[in-house]
Amino acid sequence: MKRTIIIIILLFTMLMLTACGQSSPAFEPQQDSGSVQIPNPWRDITETEAKAVYPQTFTVPDNAENAAWRMMESAGAPALLELDFELNGLHFTARQQQTGTRDADLSGMYYTWTAQDSMTLCTGLTGTMYRCIDEDGYADLCIWYDEASGVSYSLGVTAKDLDGFDLQAVAEALFPVTPEEQRTEEHFNARDFLLSIPGTWQTASVVSEEDGTAHPEYYVRFTDSEILYGHMKDGVFVIDHTDTISRFEKTAAGGFKIQAEAANGEQYSFQTSQSDNDVLEYFETWNEAAFSENYRGGASLSRCILQTS
Numbered sequence: 295m296k297r298t299i300i301i302i303i304l305l306f307t308m309l310m311l312t313a314c315g316q317s318s319p320a321f322e323p324q325q326d327s328g329s330v331q332i333p334n335p336w337r338d339i340t341e342t343e344a345k346a347v348y349p350q351t352f353t354v355p356d357n358a359e360n361a362a363w364r365m366m367e368s369a370g371a372p373a374l375l376e377l378d379f380e381l382n383g384l385h386f387t388a389r390q391q392q393t394g395t396r397d398a399d400l401s402g403m404y405y406t407w408t409a410q411d412s413m414t415l416c417t418g419l420t421g422t423m424y425r426c427i428d429e430d431g432y433a434d435l436c437i438w439y440d441e442a443s444g445v446s447y448s449l450g451v452t453a454k455d456l457d458g459f460d461l462q463a464v465a466e467a468l469f470p471v472t473p474e475e476q477r478t479e480e481h482f483n484a485r486d487f488l489l490s491i492p493g494t495w496q497t498a499s500v501v502s503e504e505d506g507t508a509h510p511e512y513y514v515r516f517t518d519s520e521i522l523y524g525h526m527k528d529g530v531f532v533i534d535h536t537d538t539i540s541r542f543e544k545t546a547a548g549g550f551k552i553q554a555e556a557a558n559g560e561q562y563s564f565q566t567s568q569s570d571n572d573v574l575e576y577f578e579t580w581n582e583a584a585f586s587e588n589y590r591g592g593a594s595l596s597r598c599i600l601q602t603s
């Protein structure tokens with residue numbers, strides 16, 4: 295009897311071990327055709343499709359590479375359009391959506407911004423620029439809004455170092471002036487100065503107004519062939535006159551050397567200060583050997599920077 299009970303126990307144990315060694319049908323890997331996946335809300339589109347949704351959409355900047363268009367559609371909401379591209383070694387993401395809200399942020403860039411400033415694009419649209427600097431590097435964002443169409447825009451970029459970089463210039467290059475349009479005081483081709491010397495600069499010399507206020511004698515921007523001298527009107531850079539760049543050089547230290555000529559034939563140079571990359575020193579000569587006696591501090595330039603919050 296005891297032997298019979300032992301045999302039954304052994305048989306039962308063997309059956310249990312066999313069952314544990316087999317895969318239960320409920321936990322077998324599912325075939326791809328039956329798997330449940332979260333759908334990707336973005337779909338790839340062409341530039342033609344993008345312009346069919348938003349006729350006044352982005353233009354891929356000159357010299358940009360690997361441009362890719364995407365769109366996200368959801369019930370009850372206007373389409374969200376995205377353009378990714380690379381320019382001068384940086385990766386940019388631009389987005390557009392008809393939100394009807396001035397302060398909409400489409401970027402998806404969730405940073406604690408450490409600096410911000412208002413901006414006015416050469417198209418006349420106004421917005422805000424943001425910058426974050428942390429242990430991972432830099433993040434820059436600008437957002438703007440078209441009151442007439444109710445469309446919001448964003449443009450973002452991240453990198454290890456964006457010191458001195460002007461994201462507004464890239465934003466303006468997304469809506470360049472067409473060849474048929476003439477350069478005017480209030481509307482010029484932003485692609486021209488995309489990356490000659492980034493940013494807007496100002497002279498050290500100032501002009502006093504009758505009301506007691508003072509402002510730089512000139513604000514300055516650089517193209518690859520011209521120096522644009524102007525003033526600010528309601529936040530918009532307005533060109534007063536231009537001088538021709540005869541020689542342009544970017545140094546190994548990240549600075550610049552420029553030889554320019556005014557309309558009256560006067561030859562002068564700008565050169566990045568050895569102590570500060572945000573200062574361009576002015577010399578009334580092309581001859582570097584004579585720089586010391588031809589330095590003019592009042593005509594030297596400093597880069598306009600974002601206001602810290």
